Amino acid sequence: MPIRILTLIFSLFLFTLQPTAFAQKKASKKVAQELQADVAYLASDELEGRRTGSSGEHKAADYIEKRYIAEQIAPYKGQYRYPFHFIYGKEIGPGTQVLINGAAMKMDDEAFPLPFSANRHVTGDVLPDVMEQGNIWLLPLFTDQDQANNPHFEAEQTMFDRTKEAQKQGASAVVFYDSYGSKWEPVFNKHSELEPAAIPVVYLTHNAYQKYVKQPDSTAQKGLAVDMTVAVNKVERTGTNLAAYIDNHARYTVILGAHYDHLGYGEDGNSLYANAGKEHQIHHGADDNASGTAAVLQMAKWVKKNSKKLNHYNYLFLNFSGEELGLYGSKNFVKDQSIDSAHIAYMINMDMVGRLNDSTRYLELGGVGTSPAWADVVAEGTDFKLKLDSSGVGPSDHTSFYNAGIPVLFFFTGQHMDYHKPSDKAELLNYPGEAMVLDYVKTVVSSMDKSGVKPAFTATKQAATGRRNYKVSLGIMPDYSFQEGGVRVDGVSDNRPAMRAGIKQGDIITRLGDTHINGMQSYMEALNKLSPGDKTQVTITRDGKELVLPVEMSK
16 A cells, blocks of 8 residues: 555544644644734834833724724723823923023033922022032032042932931032033933932033033132022823723632733833934834733633633733833732732733743743642643742732732743844744643633632742842832832731731831831831841821831841
8 A cells, every 4th residue: 555545544543533632733823823913913113112101002902902892802890991190200390490600501411400309499609618508508429530430330329318418417409510520420310219308409510510610719719609490290101901801700800911011112211222222213022022912812712712611710801001111000900900819819921922942842930839729730731841930029910919919820931132122023923832832821721710719829938129238127029119208018028027017018108117218218228227126116008097006127
C-alpha cells in the first residue's frame, strides 16, 4: 500500500481518537486571529499610544465598549464607562512672576518657583552683605564648584531642607541661585514628591544670577528689591475604566482584568527610548498592554459562550486606564465601587502576555501565594516553563485588588527590549502563543468554577517600598498618588504595628507621634524620630472622622 494512503489512514485514526484536540487547535487559530485584529487597532498610529486622558485613550475605550456590545455582554451596574479624576503632578500657574529691581524674570529660562513652594505674593529688600537677615532670604544653591558639577547632587531635596530651616528662622520667602554655572541646574519638577512648604520659594538660573544679582564691588552695598508672586497649581487629569458583567446570580464574582492605557508620545517621562525627549514618536504599546486588553475581550467572549458551564460565579471584565501612571484606574475602581473581599472570589490580571517564546515557553505567574487554592490549579499548566512568584504585590493592577484582601493571579510572558519604547509594535507579538496562554487561563477559570466557593486569602511577604532604611516601620503600603494632605494607606501588612493598632486600608494618617503628617516627606521624618519599642499615638481620618490610636513601633 502506498505511503500516502497509509499516512491518510493514520491521520484519520488520530482524528477519530482526538476530536477535541483537533477542535481545540482550530479554535486556538481563530482566537489568535481575533487577538491580532484587536491588537492591530489598539496599537495603531491612530490611537497615538493611548495616553491616559488623551483622544487615543477615548478611541480605545470606544473600541472596547463596542466589542462588549457585539458579544452581548452587559455593562456593569448599567454603564460600561467609569471615569476617574486624579491629581497628576504640578504646573506653574498663570500670574507667577519674579522681579528683581523691577526687572521681570523669564519663566523657566531665568527663574521658576519650586514645586513645593507656597502660593503667595511677597516683596522686600535684600542687602548683599546680609543676605539671610531680611524677610526674603537669598541663598546660593551650591557651596563650591565640585558640588555644582556633581550630577548626583540632590538639588531639590537640598533646597527643601534649607527652606524649612529658613522658615524656622523667620524667612517669609527664599530665592535660591546658581553662582557657579552648573550644567546640572534643576528644572521645575512637575512630579515632585516633596510636600508643600509654608513660604514661597523660587530659583534663579546662573544667567539670571549674573545679570540681576551679581554686582561689581563698586555697587556692593546696593540692595536688591525682590517682588515675587507664586502660583503652583495641581494638574488634574481624567481617565476612563471600562467594565462589563455576566450576572449568574452567584454569591461571588470573579474579576478578569487588564490595563489598556500606554505612554502616548512619552510625555509623562516614563519612556525608555533613548531619544524620547528629542523625537516625537508614538509609543504603540502592543504588548504593554494591548495584548492583555485583547486577552480580556477573548475571555469575556469565551465565558459568555460557555455560560451554561461557567455559572457558579458572576464574571466582571475590567479594562483599566492610568496603570502606567501608578495604578490610578484600578485603585479608583476598587475605592469607588467598594470592591471588597466579601463579594469577590479572586482576580486575574493579564499584563504583557503577547511575547511568549516558542522555544522556552517561559511564563511568569505572580500572586500564587495569595491563596492556598492556587497550588493545585497552577500545577495544571505543565506545558509552560513557569516562574512562580508568591507575592500579591507587583507593578500592575492586581496589586490594587490584593490590597483589598482578594486572591490574585498575574500572567506575564516576560520582559523584552521593546518595553516602553516606540518599537513595541503589533507585528512583533506571538498571537498563537498568546492563544496558548489564554488556554491556560481558561483552564484556571474552569477549574475554579467547578466549586463556586470563595478561595481563602493569604497575605504574602513583600519588599519594603521606602527609599531609605528606617529603624522602625508601621507596616503599611502608602498610596503615593494621594496628594490631599496626610498619607493614605493602600495596604496593611499582617502582624505589624499598623494592623495591631487597628489601621485599615483607606485610612489617612495625619499625625505620628509629635509630627504632623502632610505627605510622604513628613511621614518619613516621623519614622526617623522613632525607635523599636517606642509607644506613641497615630492620628488617622476614617470616613471623615478623626481617630487617635495607640501604636507600638517595631522594625
